[in-house]
Structures are given as structure tokens and as C-alpha cells.
Amino acid sequence: MSKDKLIALLNKGLELEHAARAQYLSHAKVVSGANADSIAARLKEIAGDEQKHEGMFRDCIALLGGVPSIKMAVGHPAVGTEQILQVNLKDEHDATDFYHNILKELEAVKTELQYEYEFVEHRLSDIIAEEQEHASELKVLLAK
Ligand SMILES: [Fe+2]
Numbered sequence: 001m002s003k004d005k006l007i008a009l010l011n012k013g014l015e016l017e018h019a020a021r022a023q024y025l026s027h028a029k030v031v032s033g034a035n036a037d038s039i040a041a042r043l044k045e046i047a048g049d050e051q052k053h054e055g056m057f058r059d060c061i062a063l064l065g066g067v068p069s070i071k072m073a074v075g076h077p078a079v080g081t082e083q084i085l086q087v088n089l090k091d092e093h094d095a096t097d098f099y100h101n102i103l104k105e106l107e108a109v110k111t112e113l114q115y116e117y118e119f120v121e122h123r124l125s126d127i128i129a130e131e132q133e134h135a136s137e138l139k140v141l142l143a144k
């Protein structure tokens, strides 16, 4: 594990966030049925959190001397409110799993990152906590 590999993983995270924001904003436009307005409003709020996560990933990448990616991961289309909520719930879980992997890789280069480790660790942990919050909110919406 090297600092370069860590930067590459953080850029994959940034690309996931780009896709998540676009996906939530798209899905917010197509939810239908009862509670459509409140669900759309919540999806837009979550998109705002994903935008904040993009900034946090860019901050980490830049601190480590990398160049933040301008690419986007592949999004997941969905039709109908229930499928939209399920697809995004899975994506939140997948993002959480991937970010836990980045945290493990970060541990492997901790001694190399004497002046950067806590900065990156705190931001990754904050992002993971918010993805877990998103997942729990999506579960509540699914149960309605
Ligand atoms: Fe996110």
C-alpha cells in the first residue's frame, strides 16, 4: 500500500459521490405516488450531503498531493418509488463497505502520513456515519 494507491481509492470514493448526487437528484424528479413530494424533498437533501462528501474527498486528495477526479462512477437507474429507495439503500451500503476498505488501507500507511492521517481519518469516518444515516432514513421511507 502506498500513498498513491490511497489517493486512487479516495478518487474512486469521489467518483461514487459524484454519481450518488446525480442519482438522488434524478430520482427526486421521478418519484411518484403518495408522499412523493416529501420523499423528493428528502432525496434532494441527501444529494446535498453527497455534494458535501465530494468536497471532503477533494480536501483529502489535495492534502495528500493528488488531483481530484472529474469522473463519475456508474449510476443505477430505477423505476418507481419503492425501487428507487431500494436501489439507493443498496448503494449506501456499498459505499459504506467501500469506505470501510479505504479506512483499512489508510491504517496500512499511517506511519507514512504523520502529518495527514487524522485529517483523512476524521473525514472518512464522518462520511461513513452520514451514509449510515442515509441508509437508515431510506429504510424508514421504505417501511411507509
Ligand atoms: Fe456520500
Ligand SMILES: [Fe+2]
Pocket (backbone or CB within 6 Å): 020, 046, 050, 092, 130, 131, 134
Ligand atoms: Fe449517502
